[in-house]
Structure formats: structure tokens, C-alpha cells
Amino acid sequence: MPATPAIVFDVGNVLLDWQPERIYHKTFPDEAERARFMADVVPLSWHEKQDAGRTLADGIAERVALFPQHEEPIRDFYRRWLDTIVGEIPGTVKVLEDLIEQGYPVHAITNFSAELWPLTVEAYPFLGWFGVTVVSGQERVLKPDPAIFNLLLDRTGLAASDCIFIDDRSDNCEAARALGFRAIEFTRPETLSMDLVREGVRLPIELA
Numbered sequence: 001m002p003a004t005p006a007i008v009f010d011v012g013n014v015l016l017d018w019q020p021e022r023i024y025h026k027t028f029p030d031e032a033e034r035a036r037f038m039a040d041v042v043p044l045s046w047h048e049k050q051d052a053g054r055t056l057a058d059g060i061a062e063r064v065a066l067f068p069q070h071e072e073p074i075r076d077f078y079r080r081w082l083d084t085i086v087g088e089i090p091g092t093v094k095v096l097e098d099l100i101e102q103g104y105p106v107h108a109i110t111n112f113s114a115e116l117w118p119l120t121v122e123a124y125p126f127l128g129w130f131g132v133t134v135v136s137g138q139e140r141v142l143k144p145d146p147a148i149f150n151l152l153l154d155r156t157g158l159a160a161s162d163c164i165f166i167d168d169r170s171d172n173c174e175a176a177r178a179l180g181f182r183a184i185e186f187t188r189p190e191t192l193s194m195d196l197v198r199e200g201v202r203l204p205i206e207l208a
Helices: 020-024 031-040 044-051 056-066 068-079 090-101 116-123 146-156 170-179 189-198
Strands: 006-009 016-018 085-088 106-110 133-135 163-167 182-185
Touching (some): 020 068, 044 056, 056 068, 085 090, 090 106, 090 189, 106 146, 146 163, 146 170, 182 189
Parallel strands (some): 006 106, 006 163, 106 133
Antiparallel strands (some): 016 085
16 A cells, blocks of 8 residues: 555445435335335335436436326435435544545545436535545446446546545445455444554544
8 A cells, every 4th residue: 555545435324324214204104114115116226227327307207107106205305315315424524534634635436316416515515525536427337336446546547556445335345345445344433433544544543
């Protein structure tokens, strides 16, 4: 690893607390009914198609055609997009701030709709702090496809061995490691800080 590695962040559930089911608590007060709606009508596999480059309008139209009785709740998924985000994960944003203060290059690779990304950056300006951000919906390729990692390397001029990648999903971390990145699977900010320090990153914390 170089003396000052680049730190590459995922966004959802690393920097932002994303819980889409929260917008449906009043629509479906029964927990089991709400879970069925999330699993059958607006599953993650459907949302990922928008993250892969499909337009929100096309994604909504597909589900409304399949579940016309749920048209309004389906539209709410993106109409109320910012309400699906509880907020920033403060401890991780503090780690990001500390890394920048210590002079580390910071970048991001995120599975995110091209249409929703600007809206979200406007609401959470720290998402604009990255040197290079690779957004899956803009590139039409999702993690863990190696191509999205290689886009970051091409645009930064870095080698994979120059980077520490942080993501909450093990499959994304494994894909990064296979390319030569050092990867940290995120669970909580306190653990992230310690993991980074163990990798030789300078952060203002003390290990227990």
C-alpha cells in the first residue's frame, strides 16, 4: 500500500441510512402486509434496475402494469425518495471528514439511479466531497461487476493496490478484493475507524 492510499466509499447504508420501508408505515400499518408489499411489489431487484440505468418512469410503469391496485404506493417509492433516507450516518461522515483533513484522497462507487443522485447530493452536500464518484445509473453497470471498479481506476489513474474500498455488502467487497483492492466490510462507524487504523490510515482515534 502507498503511504497515502485512496479511500473509496460506498454510499447507501455506509454514509446514508436508507430504509425505504419507512415511507409505507401509514399506507400499510400491518407489518406483515408491509413486508409482502416490499417483497412482491417494490423489491430490491426492481429498484436495482433503475440503479443500472433504467429510467424511473419506465420502472414505475412496469410495476403499475403488474400491480395497478398499488399504483400510488408504487409511485411513492420515488416520489418520496428523500423520505426513504433516514439521514446521514453521522459517525461515517465524521470518518470521511477526518480522512479529508488528514489529506487522504476520497472517492466513491455507488449503485444509484442517475436521476436520483443529483437530488440526493443536493440534500446531503457531503456527497459532493469526493474527488471521483462513479454512479452506476450513469454508467449502466452495477457493483459487483468488475467494470465499475475499473471505471474508478481509469478516471483516477490509481492502481487497485492504491485503494481501500468500503462497502456494507460482502459480494461487493469480494469483487473489489479480486481486483486487488484492500476492502473493508462496513458494519458501524466505530468499527470502520479501527479497521482503517489497522490498515495504517491516520485517524484521530485510539484503539482499545
